[in-house]
Amino acid sequence: MIFITIHRYFYLKFLEVIMKINKLIWIIIAAQLLFACGGFGGDDDNDEPDQFAIGGIAQNLNGTVYLGFKKNGAQNYWETVGVTSTAGEVNWRFIEEHDVGTQFDVSVYVQPEGQLCNVENGSGSLNASNANKIIVTCEDTNENLAVGVEISNLVGELTLQLSVDNVAVETITYNLGGQATFYFNEKQAAGVNFAIDILTQPAVQQCTITSASGNLNSGNASTAKIVCTDKPTEPVILTGIFVDSPVTNISFSTLTQQGVTNINGEFSYSENEQVTFTVGE
Structure with missing residues (x-):
């Protein structure tokens, strides 16, 4: 009877140890899964993203409006997007993401048929608070x-x-x-x-x-x-004088001028042009 009691005691202790080991294993597995999913919510991965997509919402839209995005003061559109809705309201965004601090200017490129759309909050320096706050409001x-x-x-x-x-x-x-x-x-x-x-x-x-x-x-x-x-x-027309003497009716020609000298021996030419004189033709 004593032997049976001792045996049962060690058997229960053995089960208790096994249960503790299993519990420890599950704790380790759970910790590994938690770290794999981003940790315990500490500050290590709490940085703001450095790029954002530019977008917003279109209100009262019934059709397709085309929006254009100009980047960093450029004259031409960097990217355009067509936004379509028949339900009046829809979220939209340009495909490409851009660095924080990018200067953006969004405007209507082509109006929807039968409507006129205006853009609010359409320009600024890109950051987390304004990346998706552009409002396009359309009216019939x-x-x-x-x-x-x-x-x-x-x-x-x-x-x-x-x-x-x-x-x-x-x-x-x-x-x-x-x-x-x-x-x-x-x-x-x-x-x-x-x-x-x-x-x-x-x-x-x-x-x-x-x-x-x-x-x-x-x-x-x-x-x-x-x-x-x-x-x-326009070329600057200069006046020259035939230097030997004021001889009239001497033919002259340049790339841009031609004629004969006047009674003062004067002729016309453009700056840096070669002048050719002919007599007896």
Whole structure:
């Protein structure tokens, strides 16, 4: 009887040891899993990400609006995205992520048909608090569309005229440099025939316009583009005198000038040009 009691005692102790070992093993496994999933929530992995995607929400959108993103003050779009919704509200974002501190400027590239969308919080220096806070608010235009023009590289003033069904309805002078899109003040009914013309050019530039006429719809209301380039510098015309004596009617020619000397022996030429004189021809 004593032997049986002792045997049972050691058997229970043995089971107790086995249970403690099993418990310790499970604790070790749980710890390993916890570390693999990111630790115990300490400060080691608590750093802010250094890149963010730019995005936000579109409200009251019924169709597709195209948004463009300009990076660090560039004139051209870095990336564009089409945002579509028929339910009125949708989240959106550009695909590429950008470094904290990137200067961003988001604007409407193409308006949705029958609506006009505006951008809030669309520019700034990228950080965690504003990366996805851009709000695009759209409203129905009752088929009245704002006619817009994108202007590039303008220096000086440019006067434009909007005509609807061959009747001039608005004239506007634009004098902001760089690249920007502006809209005529008066919205026009979808379906009318429109045309945008350049009335006066800037003093030192020549501007050309494309995609500036047609049957007005949301697809072409703001696709007109104006590109301005500097005019070539006019050569400076100089006057020379035939040095031997003021001999008249001696023929002369250069790359840009030709003629005969006048009664004072004078002739014209551009700077750094070679002058050739001929007699008896």
